[in-house]
Amino acid sequence: MKSIRFTNAEISMSGNLFLPENFSEAERYPAIVVVHPSGGVKEQTSGLYAEKLAGHGFITLAYDASYQGESSGEPRQLENPYNRVEDISAAVDYLIAQNCIDEQRIGVLGICAGGGYAVHATMMDRRIKALGTVSAVNYGDMYRLGWEGDLQPSSSLELLGMAADQRTAEARGAVTGYLPTTPNSMEEAPNRDFAEAYEYYRTPRAMHRNASSKFTTRSLAQLITYDAFSHADVFLTQPVLVIAGSEAGTRWMTEAIYQRAASQKKSIHIVNGATHIAMYDKPDYVTEATEKFASFFSENL
Secondary structure, eight states: OEEEEEEETTEEEEEEEEOOTTOOTTSOEEEEEEEOOTTOOTTSHHHHHHHHHHTTTOEEEEEOOTTSTTSOOSSTTOOOHHHHHHHHHHHHHHHHTSTTEEEEEEEEEEETHHHHHHHHHHHHOTTOOEEEEESOOOHHHHHHHOTTSOSOGGGGHHHHHHHHHHHHHHHTTOOOOEEESSOSSGGGOSSHHHHHHHHHHHSTTTOOTTOOSEEEGGGHHHHHTOOTTTTHHHHOOSOEEEEEETTOTTHHHHHHHHHHOOOSSEEEEEETTOOTTHHHHOHHHHHHHHHHHHHHHHHHO
């Protein structure tokens, strides 16, 4: 693994590039961009999947999103979905510029919110030849319909007002406002997935100094009105493999994009017994998913 920098407009992006065993500069390899969840960084689950897939012969790139981790940008922890999608294309730009990478064999793998962004990027950027997701979340649907898809969209109107009020306050000189992406304690968790999210991000299980488990309050305005899956029935034509845990509250979103994708070569794999977060790092589940992705990307890149 080597640390690299690339750019997305004025943002300096920080990434980790994983190379296959016996890597040779004289060869040309397929490559996979791996996209982290909201509130995460490249040293967590995206880096884990990137490392595992490099072991199957791919060059892989896990990076910190704009405004997050070791990438630049102010305000810190801005979670603008449109920036996040553009990050993916910027990562593709970097890979295409490397002589050791075959530009006709580039894929993307996204995890949680990174899965939603990966779906959107694949529709927009035809240089991406295959798409994989793990525990995919369409962030807009999550806010409009709830983690388990059981809310009414009108319930999110109050949050839009919160975003507007905070932006007004900041325009008048207030400090940047933030909201947590994970509960502040296990007791605050509203369900099993969020309890495990607390454990993953806020305990030694996977906590990292650059993953602050928060995002800017103003980001709500973009997130609530965003739809990562919009027009997937028209534009998502590349090969697709989506994976989710059988016990994940968000499983319905993985099933939704599988149904909506226009791809003539799409598949869904449900990992028995896995929760949303368990797919991030539990060895047996990650190994099962990685084996599926290795076969999928080998066939389609």
